[in-house]
Amino acid sequence: MEKENITAKDRIKSVLTKVWKAIVGFLYKYRYFWKKLGIAVLTLAFSTIVIFFIIRLIPGDIVREYALSLASSRNIPYDEAYRLAVSLLNYDPEESIFLQFFRYVGGLFRGELGVSLYNEDITANLLIKQRLPWTLFISSVSLLISFLLGTWLGSLMARKRNGAADTAISSYIVVSGSIPDYLMGLLLVLIFAYTWKIFPSQGNYDAFYSEPGWNFKFFYDVLRHAFLPVAAYVFVQTGTWTLMMRGSSIGVLGEDYISAAKARGLSERTITRKYLKRNAMLPLVTSLAVSFAALFGGSPLMESIFNYPGIGLELSARIGLKDYFVVQGIMFFTSSMVILVNLITDSIYSLIDPRVRKE
Amino acid sequence: MENAKVKEFFTSLKRAACEAGRSVADFFKKVFQNKKAATGFCILMLFVLMAIFGPLIFPYDPTVDYENRYAPFSWQHIFGTDNLGRDVFRQLVAGSGSVLTIALLTGVFTVFIGVFLGILSGYAGGVVDKVIQGVTNIVLTIPSFPVMLVLAAIFTIEDPFTFALVLSAWSWAGLCRAVRAQVMSLRERDFIQICKVMKMSRTHIIVKELMPNIASYILINFIMTMRSAITGSVGIMMLGLAAYDPTNWGSMLSNAQAQGLVNPKVIPVLLVPLVTIIIFQAGAILFSNGLDEILNPRLRIG
Numbered sequence: 001m002e003k004e005n006i007t008a009k010d011r012i013k014s015v016l017t018k019v020w021k022a023i024v025g026f027l028y029k030y031r032y033f034w035k036k037l038g039i040a041v042l043t044l045a046f047s048t049i050v051i052f053f054i055i056r057l058i059p060g061d062i063v064r065e066y067a068l069s070l071a072s073s074r075n076i077p078y079d080e081a082y083r084l085a086v087s088l089l090n091y092d093p094e095e096s097i098f099l100q101f102f103r104y105v106g107g108l109f110r111g112e113l114g115v116s117l118y119n120e121d122i123t124a125n126l127l128i129k130q131r132l133p134w135t136l137f138i139s140s141v142s143l144l145i146s147f148l149l150g151t152w153l154g155s156l157m158a159r160k161r162n163g164a165a166d167t168a169i170s171s172y173i174v175v176s177g178s179i180p181d182y183l184m185g186l187l188l189v190l191i192f193a194y195t196w197k198i199f200p201s202q203g204n205y206d207a208f209y210s211e212p213g214w215n216f217k218f219f220y221d222v223l224r225h226a227f228l229p230v231a232a233y234v235f236v237q238t239g240t241w242t243l244m245m246r247g248s249s250i251g252v253l254g255e256d257y258i259s260a261a262k263a264r265g266l267s268e269r270t271i272t273r274k275y276l277k278r279n280a281m282l283p284l285v286t287s288l289a290v291s292f293a294a295l296f297g298g299s300p301l302m303e304s305i306f307n308y309p310g311i312g313l314e315l316s317a318r319i320g321l322k323d324y325f326v327v328q329g330i331m332f333f334t335s336s337m338v339i340l341v342n343l344i345t346d347s348i349y350s351l352i353d354p355r356v357r358k359e
Numbered sequence: 360m361e362n363a364k365v366k367e368f369f370t371s372l373k374r375a376a377c378e379a380g381r382s383v384a385d386f387f388k389k390v391f392q393n394k395k396a397a398t399g400f401c402i403l404m405l406f407v408l409m410a411i412f413g414p415l416i417f418p419y420d421p422t423v424d425y426e427n428r429y430a431p432f433s434w435q436h437i438f439g440t441d442n443l444g445r446d447v448f449r450q451l452v453a454g455s456g457s458v459l460t461i462a463l464l465t466g467v468f469t470v471f472i473g474v475f476l477g478i479l480s481g482y483a484g485g486v487v488d489k490v491i492q493g494v495t496n497i498v499l500t501i502p503s504f505p506v507m508l509v510l511a512a513i514f515t516i517e518d519p520f521t522f523a524l525v526l527s528a529w530s531w532a533g534l535c536r537a538v539r540a541q542v543m544s545l546r547e548r549d550f551i552q553i554c555k556v557m558k559m560s561r562t563h564i565i566v567k568e569l570m571p572n573i574a575s576y577i578l579i580n581f582i583m584t585m586r587s588a589i590t591g592s593v594g595i596m597m598l599g600l601a602a603y604d605p606t607n608w609g610s611m612l613s614n615a616q617a618q619g620l621v622n623p624k625v626i627p628v629l630l631v632p633l634v635t636i637i638i639f640q641a642g643a644i645l646f647s648n649g650l651d652e653i654l655n656p657r658l659r660i661g
Contacts, residue, residue, distance in 0.1 A: 039496075047497045054506065057513045174648075178640035180590040182597070183633055186616070190629065194620045201620075297502035301594045312504075316598060319508045327509070335500045342500075 033347055040343045047335045048108070051328050052101055062117065062322050063089060089117050104328070113329030118321070124329025127314055134204050135298040135310035138226050142233035143295065147288055149234065150241020155277055157242065158249030159268075169242060176239030182301035185232035189305065192228060199228050202307035229306050244287065248280040255279075286345055293341035297334040389653050396649025402642025410459045413452035419606065421445060429624040438631045442618050447611075447631050454606035454632075457519055458589060464523030465530075465588035466581045473531035474577055477538025478565060482546060491535070498532040507591060508600060516601035526591050527584075534580055541573050575654030579647045586643040593636060608632040 027034065063085050070088075071081035095103075107114065113124035157169050179187075193201035200206065203225055210221040252258065253276065261271050298312025307313075311330065318326045390396045424444030430436050437448040480491035510525040545551060554564050595601050596609025597616070604610060615629035 043493070043496050043500055046493070047500050050497060051501060054509055054513075058509065059513065174641055174644050177644045178637050180594070180636075180640070182594060183612075183636065186612075186629070186633065190620060190626060195623075195626075294502070297505065300504055300508070301597065304598060315505050316508055319505065319512060320600075322512075327505075331501065331505055334502050334505075338500045338502075 032350060036343060036346055040339050044336055044339050047339075048105070048332055049101075051331045051335070052104060055324050055328050055331075056097060058322055058324075062324075065322075066118075104325070108332065113333060114325035116326050117323050122326070124326045124333070127326060128311065128330060128333055131298075131309055131311040131314045132296070134308060135303070135312060136295060137222075138229050138308065138310070139233065139295040139299070140292065141226070142230045142237065143288075143291055145230070146234045146237035147241050147284075150238045151245045151277065151281055151284065153238070153242040154245020155249045155272060155280060157246045158253055158280075159272065159276070161250075173239040173243055176236050179236060181232055181236040181299070182305050184236050185229060185302050185305040188228045188232050200225050201228075204309055225308075229302060229308060232302065241284070244284055245280060248283055249276060252276055252280045286349065289341055289345040293338040296337040390649070393649045393653050395645045396653060399642045399644070399646025399649055402638060403646055406455060406459060406639055406642070409452055410455040413455060417449045417452050419446070419449040419453035421605070429628070432627070439627050441611075441615070441628045442625070447628055450606045450611060451608070451632060451635060454604070454608050454611065457604050457607050458592070458609075460519040461522050461526070461592050462585040462588045464519060465526045465592075466585040468523055468527035469531045469534065469584045469588075470577060470581045472527065473534030473580075474538050474573075476531070477535040478542050478569065480535070481539035481542030482561075482565060482569070488539075492539075495532045495535050498529060499536075501529075503529045504591075504594075507595060508598070511595055511600040516595075522592060522595075522601060523588070525595075526588050530584070530587070530591075534584070537580075538573060538576070541576060542569060545569060545572055575650065578654075579650055582643050582647040582650070586640050586647075589636060589639065608636055 063082070066089055067078065067082040067085035070076070070085055071078050074081070076084070104114070111125070113128070115124075116122035153169050157166050160166055189201050192199045205212070205218065205221045205225055210218040212218055258271065258275055261275050296311070298310045298315065300312035300316040302308070303310040303313035304316065311334075315327065315330050318330070390400055422445075424440070427436075427440050427444040428442060430440040430444070432439050436446045438451070439447055441447055441450070476491050476495070480488045480495075506529045507525060510528055514521050514525060516522045516525060551564060551568055554568055592601070592607075593609035593612065596607060597613040599613060601609075605614070611632040612629065615625055615632075618625045618628070620626070620629070
């Protein structure tokens with residue numbers, strides 16, 4: 001009887017140790033990932049704090065300012081306006097900043113990024129849901145086009161150094177680098193929307209022309225409106241990708257396997273496609289991911305030039321309105337996206353390339 | 360006795376000045392041998408001359424002249440006049456000083472913070488490194504332009520100094536990281552190790568051994584920071600968050616844009632500052648690319 005008991009205990013013990021070892025082994029195997037995850041969570045926590053307190057530094061008492069504007073617009077005495085402002089604003093001036101902070105963090109855990117000061121129906125979640133697709137649409141399309149175009153031009157430049165194509169492309173790189181993207185947008189609007197009147201100058205679609213939905217007319221309208229911003233982005237961004245791809249390709253061209261492929265008599269097209277481009281593009285993928293993460297913040301200037309209802313335009317407008325809760329919500333969302341995308345790229349990269357894990 | 364000392368001091372000073380002069384002359388000789396660097400340098404110098412002497416030759420008169428609204432290009436008004444009849448070219452000249460000051464100060468602040476933290480983090484290592492890298496990570500994660508907008512709202516921008524602080528407060532992180540990487544690789548090299556073995560002081564190693572090796576990198580970054588400072592400052596001005604100087608190129612742009620681009624007469628008023636900014640940026644890029652070719656020998660082979 002006692003013996004059996006002991007064996008049962010032993011069995012449980014052995015199972016437990018096995019499970020324990022499996023957990024430890026699992027943790028140990030991915031220890032670099034856990035470390036990265038920890039750092040990411042820590043960075044996110046600190047950036048939340050930084051964002052919260054930076055926004056609180058904006059001077060001026062919002063309740064007072066809102067009360068003043070109410071008093072002048074409704075023609076009522078200031079005291080009454082102040083009381084009205086307190087009741088209208090979604091903000092308690094008596095609440096201490098630390099209490100506000102904890103309430104904000106509590107909301108984050110529930111997935112609520114923040115409610116507008118001026119209107120309880122407007123939340124950061126809602127704004128992100130409405131505005132982000134437009135931003136992501138134009139910016140990811142242009143990122144993709146400029147990446148493909150840039151890698152093509154870059155490998156062309158690396159293969160034909162000191163040729164006519166090289167000179168042409170390198171002067172293009174200088175020109176594209178000299179024009180800030182929003183000024184390029186302004187130039188394109190000037191030429192194509194106001195002088196030639198081929199493309200619309202602003203907005204995401206024309207409500208008089210088409211109705212949102214899955215119809216061809218709407219798609220055509222959206223594409224027509226997106227053309228100019230996308231063209232401006234592509235013109236400016238392609239240069240950077242070309243330059244990066246050129247550097248990377250020159251490195252790859254010096255490798256032995258390229259010489260070996262040449263010695264084997266493979267055609268130049270095959271070498272470019274199968275050996276050069278694939279290997280030279282690998283280091284660029286990280287930059288692509290980083291650029292993609294940056295898209296989640298939108299581009300306030302570009303979107304304001306085209307009056308495109310993206311997240312960047314909304315954010316800059318809300319900063320102007322001092323809509324604290326919405327601003328911090330959107331900024332939190334953007335930085336968490338940056339952290340998340342970086343974490344994913346890092347992890348994938350360390351899975352692909354074991355050398356990275358050692359660092 | 361004292362006379363001799365003074366004499367000695369002056370001769371050594373003279374020698375140092377000669378040496379510095381020679382190295383500067385050497386540098387310029389190299390710059391003018393490189394076509395890109397020479398072009399870029401000339402463009403930048405033109406802007407500097409315009410900022411310093413321009414306002415003396417072409418003083419700007421901000422009085423409104425309704426008779427001469429939207430005047431075309433002429434000898435009297437080289438680039439025409441704007442919606443209130445003010446000379447566009449003279450506005451451009453008057454604004455160049457403020458634009459360049461903002462760019463220069465931003466470059467100085469950004470490079471100072473970035474290089475200081477980068478060297479500290481790369482050379483000290485340990486906890487200092489971890490803390491600085493943590494801060495850098497946070498700065499890199501939070502999108503910079505919204506932060507600039509918030510900072511512009513916090514410090515009401517009324518002078519180039521504040522503007523430069525706002526612009527550089529969130530843009531040093533990339534440079535800091537790059538400098539750290541360079542310092543970390545240099546630290547393991549033989550000449551630094553020898554200095555350490557010889558028990559040379561830390562200041563000596565950093566100032567005399569490390570700095571010259573990253574000087575070219577810093578110089579190039581300084582120019583590129585100036586360039587992006589102009590992009591950023593013009594952007595902030597176009598959003599109307601720093602409307603303190605009506606002749607600044609950014610204000611000129613936003614002013615022209617506010618007139619409505621539908622009016623074809625506005626187009627030259629808008630295009631003039633826009634093209635000026637592009638030329639300045641092109642000059643900065645050419646100069647820094649040329650410098651990169653001169654100062655980084657490994658690129659010359661490629």
